[in-house]
Amino acid sequence: MSEMKEYSLPVPVKPPAEIESLELPVPPGLDEKATKGDEIVLFVGPQHGGSGHMRLIVRVHGDVIREVIPDPGFVHRGVEKLAENKLYIQNIPLVERPAIMDCVNFSLGYVRAIEQAMDIEVPERAKYIRTMLAEICRIGTHFYDAGILSVFLGHTTGFMWPFALRELACEVLMRVAGARITASYVVPGGVRRDVDNSTLNYIYEATTYIQRKAKDFERIFVRNPVTIARLKDVAALSKKEAIKYGIVGPFLRACGVEYDVRAVEPYDAYDELTWDVIVADEGDSYSRFLVRVNEIQQSISIIKQCVKALKDMPQGNIVSADIAGKKKAKEGEEKRGLDTVKGAFFRLFGRLTLPAGEYTTLTEAARGTLLYTIVSDGKSNAPYRLRVVTPGWCYLKGFMESLKGCRVADLQAVYGSFGYFPPEADR
Amino acid sequence: MLSYNALLEMFRQNSVGIPIITRKLVLYHTATKVAYIPPVTSLFAKIPILNLIVALIFWKPFFAVLFAPGLVCILIALLPIIWFERKVTARVQWRYGPLEISRDIGGLIQPMADGMRYFFQEVITHREAHRPYFLQFPLLTFLPVLLPILVIPAGTIYAINTPYSIPAAIALISLIPMIIVAIGWASNSKYAYVGSLREAFMYFSYEIVLIIAAMSMVILYGSANAIEIVKEQSVIPGVILNPLAALVFFIAIVMATSRFPFEIPEADPEVVFGPFVEYTGIIFGLVMTIAYEKLYLLCLLFSILFLGGWNGPFIPPLGDLSPVLWLFLKTFVLMMIFVFFRTFYGRYRLDQALKIGWSTLMGFAIVGLGISLGLGAINIAGWL
Known part of the structure; x- marks a missing residue:
């Protein structure tokens, strides 16, 4: 068979004016070149139904994506710069803002950097409460991402159910911390207030309910033939590529790399609990999604262990004595911390100053490894520099690379499979 | 004169x-x-x-096109079916669905309220559009929607009694994708372009199997006249005689009317309502209902070909309207089944839909044709 010859039709198409006026991050002449050739350049976002708060500049040949150029930064709020003008304690609500549902993980990383600088030992009960709430937030975030993926695939029931289940995570946060999202619950040296037994019972029931309903969700969406057809073998990344592009978190584990900060450098109560690191080998969109679906089950198991441990513990002692620093321990008695920060907040944290130096922590947030670096000059009560590297920003490159060779319709499926959250990446 | x-x-x-x-x-x-x-x-x-x-x-021809089973019946079917679609989806998804407008009847008149809103919205024609075509194609859709009614009979009410009614109806229904592609072209926008291309590809994937499935029933009954076909089914409906053709026709309808899981041309996260992306106001209201109108027409055909059409107990007070009522009920139940797919399916990709249309569905269609040929031969021999 002779090779098919391509005929170009003289269609009077002008490159759009916005390519100059919007100062897009594209090589000059991209749209002219594409228009004259056999490609079209699609601007997906930032007000597109399936783009989130970012613009994707997609070079399409026929139905196949040749290249995707991201244009992030639409929700950049300058968290790092704002942090330099606030007290250490005031930065806790600030650092949660990038990923509102993942609030405890985000404040946990920041607070642990402060604790590392001041060499604070956190009481056992506070550790367990932190771990429990971090996992609640992980469940909430994973459900949120599953919902977004479902609606990108057009599956509206798969959107509504996880969002309804996420409400339970919000409710737990509300009962424990007082806010549905952005709880600002973790403070240096412990947590803001104690969790009573009735709340613990509620958490246990809520997780049991989530466990039961997550099975229904699996039946209707995860094992749905249409979902499998749309996600299986789409935008697969090999182990090597995943490491090369610096992918983090569940998406790295989906490519067969067994790396989880909770297991490698355990913090809080993770080394005292039993759980598995979920790993998949395929590295395609479906395994990226499945890893997170299975992580929900692991998180539920962690929460149940935490609830059990917390019930066995005596109430109180949730802020470390190292930071409370007032009561002297009697002879033969262990130094006891505070039962609540109520009334002592400004005394404890108002003049918090870190010793000079650079303090870095790694945290496993829901979407991947989260890095905080605090640089302190030793005199100021605000950080000299706060560096936040969010997981979204880390895997943006891998996300863009994996899209090459996919179909146009896959763009949203891959977007959802990565759970990309622009506010988190842009900080 | x-x-x-x-x-x-x-x-x-x-x-x-x-x-x-x-x-x-x-x-x-x-x-x-x-x-x-x-x-x-x-x-x-x-x-x-x-x-x-x-x-x-x-006058029967006029009544058929404008009242039953024509325009008025389409509107009567359309309003509850849009409501039903939203309500049943909401019920599955732990929500209420439309409720606030007319609480006593569960928000049944919500589609009317939406239509009213469309009426008072501004109709924007963007600068790049081919203005005359852009505004006139949505109105032209009434042609391919109402013309098939001329040849689709409902009991004794029909406009044209022709021995070619089934092929003629399918040919006239096939004009609807042409209008949609033309709408996408007149919009002159990238997303409308991608959407109308998808519509054209989808048209490729379902049309042949739809025709094969319909023709296999024509072969089975030995007539392409809808009245004859319904008479043949007075004992056994076609869906039992040739379930494979019924299945193929069913899936082809899902593809043809862009219901889930084949809601590909209008996929809103991907191409933002595809060919209709630039429409606003009442004209958007018109183009939005095209798929539902097409669904109504194809469901009419499905009930005539496979479910015994207007066969049913005669209701004396209704007279000629009695068979229309049975046909309408069957059609409406079918439409309810089709819109229910929204709750438990996602959306296939375009290439996967093409693959399904040309491999699995085509294979079923050909086997169904074979069954029909066999049964038709028996029928001619007079054993049935």
Whole structure:
């Protein structure tokens, strides 16, 4: 068979004016070149139904994506710069803002950097409460991402159910911390207030309910033939590529790399609990999604262990004595911390100053490894520099690379499979 | 040239018989006395112009296209089906769905409220659009939607009784994608372009199997006349005779009307309502209903070909409307099944839909054709 010859039709198409006026991050002449050739350049976002708060500049040949150029930064709020003008304690609500549902993980990383600088030992009960709430937030975030993926695939029931289940995570946060999202619950040296037994019972029931309903969700969406057809073998990344592009978190584990900060450098109560690191080998969109679906089950198991441990513990002692620093321990008695920060907040944290130096922590947030670096000059009560590297920003490159060779319709499926959250990446 | 009276007589000769409207209602009847209420239509029988209008309305071809099973029936089906789609989806998804407008009847008139909103919205024609075509194609969709009604009979109400009614109806329904592609072209935007290309590809993937499935039933019944076909099914409906063709026709309808899981041309996260991306206001309301109108037409065909059409117990007070009612009920139940798919399916990719259309579905269609040929041969031999 002779090779098919391509005929170009003289269609009077002008490159759009916005390519100059919007100062897009594209090589000059991209749209002219594409228009004259056999490609079209699609601007997906930032007000597109399936783009989130970012613009994707997609070079399409026929139905196949040749290249995707991201244009992030639409929700950049300058968290790092704002942090330099606030007290250490005031930065806790600030650092949660990038990923509102993942609030405890985000404040946990920041607070642990402060604790590392001041060499604070956190009481056992506070550790367990932190771990429990971090996992609640992980469940909430994973459900949120599953919902977004479902609606990108057009599956509206798969959107509504996880969002309804996420409400339970919000409710737990509300009962424990007082806010549905952005709880600002973790403070240096412990947590803001104690969790009573009735709340613990509620958490246990809520997780049991989530466990039961997550099975229904699996039946209707995860094992749905249409979902499998749309996600299986789409935008697969090999182990090597995943490491090369610096992918983090569940998406790295989906490519067969067994790396989880909770297991490698355990913090809080993770080394005292039993759980598995979920790993998949395929590295395609479906395994990226499945890893997170299975992580929900692991998180539920962690929460149940935490609830059990917390019930066995005596109430109180949730802020470390190292930071409370007032009561002297009697002879033969262990130094006891505070039962609540109520009334002592400004005394404890108002003049918090870190010793000079650079303090870095790694945290496993829901979407991947989260890095905080605090640089302190030793005199100021605000950080000299706060560096936040969010997981979204880390895997943006891998996300863009994996899209090459996919179909146009896959763009949203891959977007959802990565759970990309622009506010988190842009900080 | 027909005279006024000849025209009136022509209309009256072929008028729809509905006892409660066009016939005398007998109140009681004894040996000597008959008391009756005169038919509503006779009120206008002597008034010069009105009697012609009334006769025209009840003239069967006119009645078929504009009332039943035509335009009015489409509207009657459309409003509850949009409501039902939203309500059943909401029920599955732990929500209420439309409720606030008319709480007592569960928000049933929500689609009407939406239509009203569309009426008062501004119709924006963007600078790049081909203005005349952009505004006129949505109105032109009524042509391919109403023309098939001419050849789809409903019991005794029909416009044209032709031996080619099924092929003619399918050919006329096939004009709808042309209009959609034209709409995408007139919009002159990248997303509308991608969307109309998808529509064209989807048209490729379902049309052939749809025609094969319909034709296999035509072969089975030995006639392409819808009236003959329904008469053949008075004992056994077609869905039992050839379930494979029914399945193929069913899936082809899902593809043709872009219901889930084949809602590909209008995929909102991908191409933002595809060909219709640039429309606003009442014109958007018009183009949005195209898929539902097409669904109604194809469901009519499905019930005629596979579910015994208007076969059902005769309801005397309705007269000629009785078979229409049965046909409408079957069609409506089918539409309810089709819109229910939204709750548990996502959306296939375009290439996957093409693959399904040309491999699995095509294979089923050909096997179904074989079954029909076999059964048709038996039928001719007179064993059935």
